[in-house]
Amino acid sequence: MKYWFLYFVTFLSLLGSLLYVFLELPPEISQGYVQKIFFFHVPSAFAMYFALISGAILSGIFLFERKQIYDQLARACLYTATFFSILVIISGPIWAKPIWGVYWTWDPRLTTTFVVFILLVGYCFIRALFQDREGSNHRGSLIGSIVALLAVLDVPLVHYSVKLWRGVHPSVIQKSDGLPENYRMGLELMVLSILLLAGLTTVLFYKLIKISELKADLLSRALKSGGKNA
Amino acid sequence: MPDTYGSFVIGYSVLVLLLFALTGMLLKKVLKLEKDLEAIKNSTK
Numbered sequence: 001m002k003y004w005f006l007y008f009v010t011f012l013s014l015l016g017s018l019l020y021v022f023l024e025l026p027p028e029i030s031q032g033y034v035q036k037i038f039f040f041h042v043p044s045a046f047a048m049y050f051a052l053i054s055g056a057i058l059s060g061i062f063l064f065e066r067k068q069i070y071d072q073l074a075r076a077c078l079y080t081a082t083f084f085s086i087l088v089i090i091s092g093p094i095w096a097k098p099i100w101g102v103y104w105t106w107d108p109r110l111t112t113t114f115v116v117f118i119l120l121v122g123y124c125f126i127r128a129l130f131q132d133r134e135g136s137n138h139r140g141s142l143i144g145s146i147v148a149l150l151a152v153l154d155v156p157l158v159h160y161s162v163k164l165w166r167g168v169h170p171s172v173i174q175k176s177d178g179l180p181e182n183y184r185m186g187l188e189l190m191v192l193s194i195l196l197l198a199g200l201t202t203v204l205f206y207k208l209i210k211i212s213e214l215k216a217d218l219l220s221r222a223l224k225s226g227g228k229n230a
Numbered sequence: 231m232p233d234t235y236g237s238f239v240i241g242y243s244v245l246v247l248l249l250f251a252l253t254g255m256l257l258k259k260v261l262k263l264e265k266d267l268e269a270i271k272n273s274t275k
Binding site: 014022212222 | 260264266271
């Protein structure tokens with residue numbers, strides 16, 4: 001019941017924000033309607049940063065404490081980060097084609113984002129690869145935690161790449177006068193909605209991981225005790 | 231490439247529906263697993 005409530009609140013907020021972006025905000029003068037992608041692309045990137053940083057912190061705690069709960073939470077955060085990195089990687093080229101004339105260019109920000117994306121996909125593969133039948137995932141947890149810590153090192157590079165290497169990627173967020181007031185409001189609404197969505201997916205991934213591990217553990221115990229009785 | 235208001239509204243609607251469906255599927259899976267877990271717990275008591 002509480003999940004369904006969170007689910008509907010998230011999507012009502014997302015729909016409300018999108019209605020504001022489409023009905024209230026005028027199209028941008030030079031880019032036209034293509035600029036509307038910005039209101040989805042940037043919040044998705046924020047959600048990716050947020051989930052990745054949280055996942056890496058939890059992975060670091062797991063490496064010190066070796067408690068399963070930190071690993072489960074880190075895994076949920078990093079799956080969410082992967083999900084949003086896919087949305088960032090897809091929405092970017094849809095904007096780039098009409099504006100730059102190409103879907104992809106090896107600009108510093110695009111390249112560093114692509115590295116984060118590859119590391120996150122790699123993390124998911126590692127977790128899937130080391131999952132054994134009894135649900136224990138010790139080697140996967142250790143290697144995955146190290147990959148998460150490597151991936152988070154790339155976040156400052158992604159964020160400051162535009163300033164450091166002067167690529168072609170726009171950086172309206174980092175300038176104080178980069179956005180008009182109504183556009184900033186639209187962006188803030190979308191950031192809030194997308195962060196709610198990220199929170200919801202993290203909670204769901206966490207429950208999924210926790211219950212799956214618990215279920216596998218209970219089943220293996222039941223099998224073992226059944227074997228002994230027989 | 232999409233450069234009209236209509237195509238953007240359709241694109242965004244499809245995207246929101248897709249997100250809605252994906253998260254809904256995840257939610258359904260969680261609820262199903264919770265039920266399974268309860269059943270296993272009851273059977274092993």
